Structures are given as structure tokens and as C-alpha cells.
Amino acid sequence: MIIDSFSSFHPIVNFTYFSAVLLFSMFFMHPVFLGISLVSAFVYSVMLKGKKAVKFNILYMMPLLLFMAILNPAFNHQGVTILFYLKSGNPITLESILFGVASACMFVTVILWFSCYNAVMTSDKFIYLFGRIIPGLSLILSMVLRFVPRYTAQIKVISNAQKCVGRDVTQGNVIAKARNGIKILSIMTTWALENAIETGDSMRARGYGLPKRTSFSIFRFDNRDKVTFAVMAGLIVIVLIGAVMGENTMRFFPSIKTINTTIFSLVVYTAYFILCMLPVIINIMEEIKWKYIVSRI
Template identity: 30%
Template sequence: MQALFNSKKNLLKKKDSIFKKCTHPFVDFLWFFGIICFCVAIRHPFYLGLSLLAGVLFNILQKNWHALKLIIYCVPIFIFLSALNPLVSHWGETVLFLIFGKPFTKEAFFYGLNMGLIFLAMFEWFLCFGCVMTVDKFTYLFAPIFPSVSLMVVMILRLVPFCIRRGREISDGRWAIGLKKVAFKQKFSVLNAVMSSILEDGVMTALSMEKRGYGTARRTSFLNYRWRFSDFCELFFLSFCAFFIVCGIKNGNCAVNFYPVISFSKIFASLQSAETFFAFAGFLFLPMIVNFFLGIKNAL
């Protein structure tokens, strides 16, 4: 019975590792890099909405519930950006109403909605990037080329969550011995303890690296990712989709001119290039589809 339980447990671990490590880190990095670049270059609301949907679905499949909670807090920022543009920019011919004698135009409002949608899509994909491209993958990719820069970037990325976690531990410890957590003066005491802890850990890490001979020999990684045939196929398909997307951006199929007049027929007319839209959808959803079929294959 215990052996059966252990076999099921190992199978679940195998499925989880397959789902999270089914592709080479270089392919994952190029995928995220391409998505972020396309989100910046594409200004069409349908493309951006599809990108946001893919990012939310990716976080759901990765069970990154923290990212899904953070996206809720970005909704007020989305509303603020949408309302700010008509208050600053008064371009457009369709005036909805006047605010302090300044026209509030429909074109400026839709342009602000589009900018807010870009912000939401970029924020969601950066959360996906942080979930997949972990510190070990980032170090594996860039340490052989830029060892000092990669080490510094990894330490910077690690610093913020480390400070938050250590501050919470110190604050809970002070509360356990009877000290208040809400007092403003106590916050400075916790901050002082966190900074002291960071400096002490830095000194200990530096001494440990020096004693172990860091920098005296060729740098190696404790993870060994190998290229597989599936990685080359995914890289080829992503390059194929990226070619059509770049051609669509160059031909103006992925942009909407909101000024001087905007209409829904004008937005739909810019979607005449179906190959660009399907190429963008394939670029977004390819890793999720591959992981889905791999999960089904290993379940059977």
C-alpha cells in the first residue's frame, strides 16, 4: 500500500516537473521576450485583449494565484489611465461633454482604454515571466556570457521578496514577545533589523564564496538543460509566427488610428489580415497547448 502511494506521489511530481520544465529556458525566454515586444508594438485592442486573456490563462495553468490576485489591484490603475488621457488630451471630433470648459472626446477616451489595456497585458506577462523564468534559469542562460551582470540582476531580483519575508518574520517575532506591530516607531525598528540582517547575510555569502573559490575556475550550473527535438520544433514555429506578426505590424494590420474619428467599423476593418491574427494567437498559446497535450499523454 505504501509502495502504491509512493508511486502515485512520484507520478504527480513527474507530471509537475514535465509541465514546468518541458521546454528549454532559451525557448521560454525568447517566447516571453517576443510577447513583451509585440505588446509594445501592437496597438490594436483585439490583439491586446487576446494577449491579456492568454496571460491570465497561463497563470491559471501555472496555478500562480498570487498573480491573479495582483491583477485585481491593477483594475483601478486601468480605470485611472483610461480617464486620465481624455483629461490631458483633447484631440478627436466626437465631444461627449465638457469638463472645466475642456472637451472630453470619445477618441481620447478609447485611446486611454487602449493604453490601459497595454498596461494590464504587460503587467500580466511580467508576472508570468517571474513565475517561469526562475533565478536558476536566468543564471543558466546569462552566467556564461555576462557572469557579473547576471549575478547582480539575480541578487536584485531576490532582494525585494527577501526583505518582505524577513521583515514579516521579524515583525511576527516582535509581536510574539509582546511588542506592538502597528506602532510607527516599531516600523523603524523592524526596518533597522532587516537592513542589519541583509548586511550580515551579504558578508557571510561573500566569505563563503571566497572560501569555495568563486571566480577562480570556469562557472558551471547545477542544472543541465538539454536541447530536444520538441524544443527545435517550438522554436521554428515561434519564428514562423513571429515572421507573419512582424509583417502585419509593418503593413499596419495591428494598429488602429483613434484620431480624428474612431468607429467600431474602423476597428473591425483593421482585422482583415487573418493570417496575422492567427499567427499572433499561435505565438501566444503554443506553450500552453504543448503542455496540455503533454499532460494528457503522461496521464494516459
């Protein structure tokens, strides 16, 4: 596992990257684009989470991929290359199978990208991004994120206290469990509401509600962020031009058809590859740089 230096970039860089790869991954059904995205997402998720990601990808994502690939032809009977007929009389076509495989790949890719997103775009980055546009709601988000772990801990305290007066949530039938759960939730609610009043006092005592509130952040848009952002923007533009030119379109029904591969297609493919692999490339570069510096010392 490599330490992910892409996470240390400015939230805007992180967010733009994920928005772009997620959107592109959801749109492009072309096998080359699908492949690039799937491989990049896989590599990055392994880089971020190590062995756990490999296990997760193989244990959950592979069966899901297969299941979805099979599911599609069962509902979709379009296409001209009929392979065989089901008992119900519906045909199974090659196109629908391939479409199933493609959309399954797409789905798995999106899930993988989101797993990377969850690891990189921590809540404070999100709150920073939206702190200026929606200050009220992003403050609420920050507060909820503060309260949830606190309430979860309190649930544990209450549940232990209840256990010690002879009411155990983990024992008894479903109704008894549910009843005890309700009691815990109820105690927690009162506790949360009553204690939150002091939180409100503390906010007002520190001037919340005065006009012209600003939004502070510890993130700085450094030079490396500028460079990365420019490169990323360039790549996105190339991919978008490619999209407009139809480089990424793929027709499945009635018969499979893609645009012919030209030099321009290769340029677009490369741009897309670099874009998707950007965090991986950055991480590897940092690693090499570090080793180089260390070796010089």
C-alpha cells in the same frame, strides 16, 4: 489547474516567448491584437496560478482597467467626436475615451504577462541565460538570491533576540520602531559582512579567479525545444511581416482609423493568436496525450 509543461522547456524557448509577447503587447494598439493578447495572458495566468489568478485579475486588474480608461480623457482632449465639455471648458472626445480603454487594456495585458513571466522564468533560468554573456554579474545574482533568504531569516533571529532583551520592534511609536529597525539592520550588516569572508575563502579555495571559467547548466536543448522554437520563430516572423505591412496599426487621433481586414490580416491574426496561446496549447496537448496514454494502459 494544469501542471505547466511549458515551464519545463529550455530557458531560451521560455525567454524568447515572453520577450516576443511582451514586446508585441506593448506595441500593438489594434483592437484585435489587444484582445488576443489580453485573453491569452488571462487564460495562461489562470492556468499557471489557478483560482488565485482569477481573484487577482478581477479584484485588481478590472478596477485598474476602468480607472485608466477614465483617466486618459481627463488629460487628453484630442479627437474630432466631441461628446461633452468639462466644467473647465475642455472637451471629452470619443477618441480619447477609446484610446484610454485601449491603453488600459494594453497596460493590464503587460502586467498579466509579467505575472506569467514571474511564474515561469525562475531566477535560475535567467542566470543560465546570462551566465555566458555576463558571468560575473550572473554569479552575483546567484549569490544575492542565496543571501537574501538567509538574511531575511537572520533578521527574524536578530529581531527575536532583541525582543528577548526587551527591545521589541513591533511596539512603541514610529520613532521607536524605526530605531529598533535600524539596530536590527546594523546587527545584520555586521553579521553579513563578517560571515561573507568565509564565503570568499570558499570561492577562492574552489579555484574562483582562475582563467577560462566555464558556466554549467542543467538545461538541455532537446528535440521538442527545437521544434517549439522553430514554430515560434515562424509565427514571430509572420507577425512581424504583418507589423511592417501595417496590419496592427491603429490611428486614434484625430479620428479612429484601421487598415481594412483582408485575408492576409486573418493570417496575421491567427499567427498572433497561436503565438500568444502557445503555452496554453502545449499544456492542453500534453494533457490529452497523457490521458490517451493512460487510457491505452
